[in-house]
Amino acid sequence: MTKSINNALTKFVIRQQTINRIYFVNNSNCAPLHTHPIDFPQIEIILEGTQQMQWADNNGKIIEKILSTNDLLYISAHSWHKPLWHTPSTLLSILFDKQQIGISLLHWDGLQLIPQDQVNTPRRGPRIGTFIIQALSELIWHNPLCKHNQTAHYLIHSLLSNTLDLLNTDIKTSSKTTSLYEAIRQYIDIHFREDITRDFLANMFYISPNYLSHLFQSEGKIGLNQYLNHIRLEYAKSLLKDYELNVKEIALASGFKDSNYFCRIFKKKTERTPTEYRRQYHSKLMCK
Numbered sequence: 001m002t003k004s005i006n007n008a009l010t011k012f013v014i015r016q017q018t019i020n021r022i023y024f025v026n027n028s029n030c031a032p033l034h035t036h037p038i039d040f041p042q043i044e045i046i047l048e049g050t051q052q053m054q055w056a057d058n059n060g061k062i063i064e065k066i067l068s069t070n071d072l073l074y075i076s077a078h079s080w081h082k083p084l085w086h087t088p089s090t091l092l093s094i095l096f097d098k099q100q101i102g103i104s105l106l107h108w109d110g111l112q113l114i115p116q117d118q119v120n121t122p123r124r125g126p127r128i129g130t131f132i133i134q135a136l137s138e139l140i141w142h143n144p145l146c147k148h149n150q151t152a153h154y155l156i157h158s159l160l161s162n163t164l165d166l167l168n169t170d171i172k173t174s175s176k177t178t179s180l181y182e183a184i185r186q187y188i189d190i191h192f193r194e195d196i197t198r199d200f201l202a203n204m205f206y207i208s209p210n211y212l213s214h215l216f217q218s219e220g221k222i223g224l225n226q227y228l229n230h231i232r233l234e235y236a237k238s239l240l241k242d243y244e245l246n247v248k249e250i251a252l253a254s255g256f257k258d259s260n261y262f263c264r265i266f267k268k269k270t271e272r273t274p275t276e277y278r279r280q281y282h283s284k285l286m287c288k
Helices: 005-013 128-142 150-167 176-191 198-204 209-220 224-242 247-253 259-270 274-287
Strands: 022-025 042-049 051-056 062-067 072-075 082-084 089-096 100-108 113-122
Touching (some): 005 113, 042 051, 042 150, 051 072, 100 150, 100 176, 113 150, 113 198, 224 274, 247 274, 259 274
Antiparallel strands (some): 042 089, 051 082, 089 100
């Protein structure tokens, strides 16, 4: 059954449902393969089922936990985490960007990820949410193992309450079209390694596939597939520099299903094959 984001958040804010366990992620070490540090703080709440999560502590030690219903994971800015999709689960994901908050409701049915709801709300008015995030960052920095800290729990609850307030505030923005484009672009920037298609994104943001294509051409001056390939190619470049993986592994890790297609567009954009790009990069390092 599809749940609305508003209702899900309201239940936690009015304590009709209580957050069970809270885990905090604060790592700045090199992210492993198939993960990508997010520049902004993020919250993951398990609404139904169980979700296996992986992250690292400050020393780089990998932590793997199975999060149950009503468990919450708070990921500090520039940190990484990795959901391991195995059993059916429903997640509420909240990303606190500088200009807006992006909230997604996602369901994993055991075979595929199904979008159930998506909303973006501007961060306007009093900077209450920013101050709460700053307080959380300070607390986590001085006490990395603060999952039993009552202050941390109160701050998380306050952050959810502030998010709900913003969600229910009718804020006039300069352009709803621009806001929608930025929301979709933000989603792609985070989930580009997944099986993202035009129909999937259109369904996620409640628009038609044709309007989605038009939106990228009018607002971004670039085609949807062009933008998606650009993000994936930039990530592939970083993998070629930092990891000893073969070309097929690089392609799959970057979101390309077909390694031959990956090689064609990589050469088209860089005038080098992936292997040549890696070789030239390491040759330059040796010369320094």
